Amino acid sequence: MVTLTLDCLSAHYGRSQILSEITTPTFAGGQIVSLLGPNAAGKSTLFRRILGLLKGSGEVRIEGATSERPVAYMPQETGSTAVLTVYESVLLARMQGRSLKVQPDDLHEVDRSLEDLGIASLGERDISDLSGGQRQLVSAAQALVQAPEILLLDEPTSALDLHRQINLLDILRRLAREREMLIIASLHDIGHALRFTDQAMVLENGQLVACGTTEQVVTPALLRQVFQVDARIEPCSRGRPQLIVEAAV
């Protein structure tokens, strides 16, 4: 099973240091981890650093991976004017670094990722005329189609309606368990993090301020300190922890 450990990780854009010495415990496949933090905290930067798109000191340790490129990443911004169908755009995400010849295997993987995300019916559509939410799901499919062992998702639910937010996170959790995949998703909805993620990492100003099981990490004190909101966490009538926000402070 794949594991990921961040060891003293730093990153900078030009001269400005964005991430400083992020060290985490080891995350193992089969789990879904939320990456929390206010705007500009460095969440996207951390993803790019893990992927190796940014340089910096420290180490990203990936162990037990069976494939050559175990990490797939869905970036935050989507949208393109390319004249491609959804199906082609997902296929092309899979074919990077492979030969020009498409194998039946590849088509199978494209079909599977579209079906997993419930967007098989969008296959023939042009990507340029999708709605924002559809685009986001296609973007997720482009990451999933690479059959990753570690999947990094930057705000995968930000453009989705409530139903699709819940549905996507449900699917992701199921896929994480079934395929022993480690999923790290940045989320702005703390309620979703509480409900769907096993562990949480909280970033503030490029520093890791908390990391552990989601229930331990997300506390009223942390919400007040990091997100500047007065909030309570109480079990609902079914016993699930719920976030109740009183006010911004």
Place this chain on the structure above:
Amino acid sequence: MSSDTAVSTNANTPREGAFYRALVIRRQLILAALTMALCLSLCVDLALGPARYGLGEVVTALFMPDNVSQSVRVVLWEIRMPVALMALVVGASLSIAGAQMQTILSNPLASPFTLGISAGASFGAALALAFGVSLVPAAVDYIIPINAFVMAMLTAGAIHLLSMRRGVTIETIVLLGIAMVFIFNSLMALIQFFASQQAVSAVVFWTMGSLTKATWPKLWIAVGVLAVILPLLARRGWALTAMRLGDAKAESLGVNPRALRLEVLVLVSLLAAISVAFVGTIGFIGLVGPHIARLLLGEDQRFFLPGSALCGALILSVGSVLSKIILPGTIIPIGIITSLVGIPFFLFLVLNHKKASW
């Protein structure tokens, strides 16, 4: 999401890539049709000229040269063939150059023209035509094309160097190109101001673009460059397609956009420079060829790249035919034809197309 799923099961969406397989077959058919149209246009192009031959005679001369008279053979093989084939090679080269510039710069207006490569070439040619200046020592026959080539590559090199600087975005690269166009246009005006009447008309004629100076050696050079560069571009097919999803997405898929952009810029500059050097500035192929290919085939490079080459070659070949038949007895410079006939045709296609093409 459940609604999407419901739709897909109701409509009984074909599974296991059936839709995609059909798409691929349709595209292969389009590529085959373009190839056939190209062959036809080539034959017609060969048949036309001051001496009139029938299509049958032309085909015989092509495949069984021993069965036709000496004069037919010489006219077809030594005079018309290099010109007709040059139209194909230059059309394909310019169109590929335009296609990849549009791809890497994410700009539908990018072409060898907008990046100043053609303007640079014109300036180099004008130096030779007006003042006999040779930028590098060369055989008399080749001073003009070599001057044009050197200036085109210098222009591309300048853009290349500037675009490697930190913080230069793709929009900046396009701006740099446009700045180049204006600089060279002013320099051309300056040359024309100082040059003799005769030289000015030579310069003007050169900038109109003409295939008639094509010879077998020039043709082989152009073919050689195309044959080397095409596979190098094809090798990058998936990465180039990914570039159209935006830099962030391309990066997330393991493509290095900056490195790829510079690599491709070098390759297509070479293609464009060679073409312009041999035939002068032929308008709009580099812009229109890729757009037609995109309308027909989409932007998956496995189809878009050969499609652009075929469309460019076809447009220039048809242009060559038209340049001979519009005013019988006169060959109108091909650059004029491609602009005058190509652009309205192109606008017709774009405006009548149901879907957005960019």
